[in-house]
Amino acid sequence: MAWVFLVLAGIFEMIGVAMINKMHRDRNWLSTVYMLLGFGASFLFLSLAMKTLPMGTAYAVWTGIGASGGAILGMLLYGESKDWRRILFICMVLGAAIGLKAIS
Structure with a gap:
């Protein structure tokens, strides 16, 4: 169950980070609330x-x-670069996380 909690924590971290970007773009209080809920x-x-x-x-x-x-x-949402090298390094980060799970 701890690994499920950890994956959920990571997903909510992603939501919090996305809401930071949305908050800077839209400048409304709802984005701030979503950001705080995501990080919380x-x-x-x-x-x-x-x-x-x-x-x-x-x-x-x-x-x-x-x-x-x-x-x-x-x-996906903000039009940032989809360069193959960027995707490669993202895969390396995820591979390291999977490796930590495999040895734990």
């Missing part, structure tokens, strides 16, 4: 995952999901 849920699920998982593993996987997911959302 992210920290909640991260704390639940860390009851079982080692801190280093949990943090590395959480930041990997959040960073790579944020980059993917930027490409």
Whole structure:
């Protein structure tokens, strides 16, 4: 169950990051509320995952999901570069997170 919580934490981290970008573009209070809810849920699920998982593993996987997911959302929603090298490095980050799961 800890890994499910960790993946949920990463997904909510992605939502929080996407809402930061939306907040800067739209300048409305609803984007700020969504950002705070996204990050709040992210920290909640991260704390639940860390009851079982080692801190280093949990943090590395959480930041990997959040960073790579944020980059993917930027490409899909905000027209950021889809250069093959960028996609390669995103895959490397996700591969490292999967590797940490495999050895844990």
